[in-house]
Amino acid sequence: MKSALLVALGKDLEVESLDPLAPGPRDVVVAVGASGICHTDLSVRNGLFPALVSGPMIGGHEGAGTVVEVGDQVTRVAVGDRVIASFRPACGTCAYCLSDRSHLCDSLGGFLRTPRARRQDGSEAVAMSGIGTFSDVLTCNEASVVRIRSELPDAHLALLGCGMTTGVGAVLFTAKVRPGSTVAVVGCGGVGQSVVQGAAVAGAARIIAVDPVESKRRTARKLGATDVVDPAAAPPDAQVKELLKGGGVDYAFDVVGTPDIVASTYRMVGKGGTLVLVGYGPMDGEFRAPAFDLQAQEKTVKGCVAGSAQVRRDYQMFVDLIESGRLSTGALVTQEIALTDVNTAMDALLKGEVIRSVITAF
Incomplete structure (x- = not known):
């Protein structure tokens, strides 16, 4: 071998x-x-x-x-x-x-x-x-x-083994995104692009893709993002809130994992919103969130492993969604x-x- x-x-x-x-x-x-x-x-x-x-x-x-x-x-x-x-x-x-x-x-x-x-x-x-x-x-x-x-082809099926299942599953199973909600996706590699697609399948009204690479922002738009943010232009949390006229998103997905980006993604979350940690950061990494803000605005922070997917049930479902053109x-x-x-x-x-x-x- x-x-x-x-x-x-x-x-x-x-x-x-x-x-x-x-x-x-x-x-x-x-x-x-x-x-x-x-x-x-x-x-x-x-x-x-x-x-x-x-x-x-x-x-x-x-x-x-x-x-x-x-x-x-x-x-x-x-x-x-x-x-x-x-x-x-x-x-x-x-x-x-x-x-x-x-x-x-x-x-x-x-x-x-x-x-x-x-x-x-x-x-x-x-x-x-x-x-x-x-x-x-x-x-x-x-x-x-x-x-x-x-x-x-195997080249497409392979991505269900991690990237697409993790990203789409994070939306459908971990966060359980509601139709009509607002979503921010920070980090638009393979998993982040799958989060974007999952949010579109879930019926999110606004999907804001955040990534410093222009080609990835362009791809995110093709896959369902309604807005894109270049974090190099200004603090990304401030840009997201400006897009929403001062409010935060219902769901923010961190697909990077480094503590500073996790903290920035948390600041995108509005009242009653949820931060979902999808990206793997360093094993000793930590981020801080103000306890009063977390409690008084009833925010939620959730970890996400493999999109919370049940692979024996969900792999075939994702294949069917790809074959029907709902996912790519x-x-x-x-x-x-x-x-x-x-x-x-x-x-x-x-x-x-x-x-x-x-x-x-x-």
């Missing part, structure tokens, strides 16, 4: 030939057709989440492909099925899965530590999020794949690349040059 491997934090991934370890009885082997490159992949490479990395790790957590082998206890998929790999597993038996909160499934920790391949020097490699989609072949527990009925993954794919270009694509993501690069040639 050919994979892009994180060997040292802060260093480029290394593309290597690995020997896959034999799948277990509940494991699935998938021929990967496409893998998106998410900002979280960049953050992991750059050392933002050191606690999540233990030894060499196959990168990638957003992918789609076809099942080529299954363990003898696998019941959810069969050889030949098209699947989306989910960066949040859904075991179906833990307390969270049984209470319709599979996005908080307890099984993830064990999957993160499961070796999946052996390097040429004999050392073993684990897989990011238990899947490791920066590889032509991946092995994972069946809890981490969802069978899909669709003719969409194709609009998020800036370029399709080879696995050997993974580091160049990450650098382009850091510079704001792309929304999503998708690996389609392994």
